[in-house]
Amino acid sequence: MLERCAEAGGKIFTVYIVRSVPAALELIEQYLPQDRDAVVLHWFTGSKSEARRATTLGCHFSVNADMTRSDRGRSFVAGRGRCGHDGGKIERSLSPMPLKA
Template sequence: MDFHCHLDLYPNARDVYAQVLGKNEFTWLVTTSPRAFTATSKVLGGSDKVLITPGLHPEIVGARHAELDMLLEQIKQVRAVGEVGLDGSKRFMASYEVQRKVFAAVVTQCAALGGRVLSIHSRQAVKDVLAVLNDHPGYGTAVLHWFTGSASELKAAVAQGCWFSIGPAAFNSAAGQALAKKLPHDRVVPESDGPFAQVNGASVMPWSADQTAQLLGDAWDVTRTEAMHILESNSRRLLELMRA
């Protein structure tokens, strides 16, 4: 399974999609904009093994925030939303206030509709992401993808009930390895974040869950088999929430 993948953005997306249908039981294809969601749904939609969801990636909010109303309408028709969130890194600080307004509007809509499962980007913005979620009880379930916050921010996110999706690329750094050790075992699911995430210069593929299990097993001091069992159990629980 893969709970965060930009499958539509691989250079050979149709081929990767065909392989995913054979290799994965489930793949969550997160899109970066409402227009991308519409286009990808038409081109790649049609399988219950691949969930395509609408989003508005914080990195492009500055240029695409006019699509917010379209996104809010799309959210009415789905049970999950992604990729959304905030990016507080220097590169995207110029759009940060707009990002906050967009993310707050998305979370507000999810709460008004009875809750959704959200795949959330939180780079250098964990405190603000958690604040927005806390301000809108009933928004649903937050899955913080490729979490890179501090240990104290991780503790706060866990206390707020957040889930976490993690892939092989998260282990490229010592900081990522240290955070992985602290992730709550009962709220972690596999992701690839391909094609953007890379290991040894190659894009991570959507069928990388075995590799993630091995790396998590090492971090948690359990076997790869035990880690895979944990990931599979968590994945089925999260899927139930996404399909409720």
């Protein structure tokens, strides 16, 4: 599947990478050219060196509100972090914005 997508190019891959970082990065490196596709990693659990490797491969990191509470999570935001939408439980009350007449 990755080979076919790489041939077509212009794809955005969203990869849930929790506890599978080495294998996932190997597949990304082997099959997805950096100049043709974008990869967003969700729930990244790798080491700092694996994060550097992912960045070198052109990957982006999905970062949720919980991750911004740690130095490690904030480091993703400062680099190739993208706003995540699937993280943790929301602990704040959200009210709708008032509509203008």
